[in-house]
Amino acid sequence: MAEKDMQVRDKQELQTQAESTRSVPVYVPAVDIYETEENLVVLADMPGVAPENVDIDLTDDLLTIRGTVTPEGQAERMLLSEYGVGDYYRQFTIGRIIDQSKIEAVMKDGVLKLTLPKVDAAKPRKITVKTK
């Protein structure tokens, strides 16, 4: 795994009906989503987004992740541009098994880690068979 070379993936620009109020492009962050016994974990790559500029919203079963960037070096003259800088936006529908009051979000080095704890009813219960 560690011996693999990284490949370029073009940033995917968001196609949306709603118009943005900011004049920056909006990209779809790459995510990993996995589930443990207790949590649903979302990892999203959002380089350039400061921790205070992440907005997470869970309404009913719709999880919305939004990140706004503060572009750097606006006054500089561009010589070479291989990637676009812009905001991030992505939505997921998740089953209503999340304890909304316990959602945790950590932003580190441009990666958002969202920990969504499952409600007790959704946790797998191990039933031991009693012997008489």
Add this chain to the structure above:
Amino acid sequence: MALFRWSDRPDVFRPFEELEREMTRLQNEMSRLFGGVVGSRPFLGGVGVFPPLNVSEDADNIFVRAELPGVSPNEIDIMVEGNTLALRGERKLPEAEKEVSYHRRERDAGRFSRSLTLPTRIEADKVEASFKNGVLTIRLPKAAEARPKQIAVKVAA
């Protein structure tokens, strides 16, 4: 023989005009279709070397930026030799907890390296790099002789 401009050449000299026009139209159509793909990385030319870089300058510096989310700053090697900048590193994904089931896996990991020829001479010993919110910024001060110089016009007495 009378001289005429190439664009004004009489019809007898351009029997394929119709075809030519059709070819141009097709070409335009093609570049419009693929413009979105090519246009987003105009300088890379589909080489696909990670990470993509943005290079800019102001009067005194060249700035090289790269988006490297989740890469530890300790895992990035930057080297400057002459007017070549080399960048190397690795993105490691932390081992996920055991017994997890993945719903989606889009994030990539692995090694990367890139080198870039800088457009001007730089002062190699004054290069600075910073890493903030997953964005690497390398500031390369231009060598004195590469900086714009203001020359005052002397007024002859």
